[in-house]
Amino acid sequence: MVQHGWGGLRKLTIMVEGEEEAKRKRDWFLKETDSVFSPEFKGFDFKVGEDKMLTFLPSKDVQEIKKSNSDSMNLIRKFMNEETGLLEVQVANN
Numbered sequence: 293m294v295q296h297g298w299g300g301l302r303k304l305t306i307m308v309e310g311e312e313e314a315k316r317k318r319d320w321f322l323k324e325t326d327s328v329f330s331p332e333f334k335g336f337d338f339k340v341g342e343d344k345m346l347t348f349l350p351s352k353d354v355q356e357i358k359k360s361n362s363d364s365m366n367l368i369r370k371f372m373n374e375e376t377g378l379l380e381v382q383v384a385n386n
Contacts, residue, residue, distance in 0.1 A: 325362050329361065333357075334349070
């Protein structure tokens with residue numbers, strides 16, 4: 293369906309600009325992911341408090357980790373209901 297007039301052109305322009313911005317952000321994200329999960333990747337060190345250090349060592353191949361982290365939907369899908377597509381939230385009871 294083609295919209296006529298300046299309003300339709302404005303909506304199309306906004307849509308194209310949004311797609312270009314999304315592509316720019318995606319390209320940046322993939323570049324940063326590549327730099328973090330390079331062949332030299334050995335894991336992450338986390339400082340907790342003043343005296344404690346936690347280390348994350350990859351249990352998988354670095355390329356597999358990079359692939360799974362290259363799509364943010366992989367994380368979100370873990371919490372989605374397959375039938376409804378809605379996020380399911382669980383509240384921890386302390």
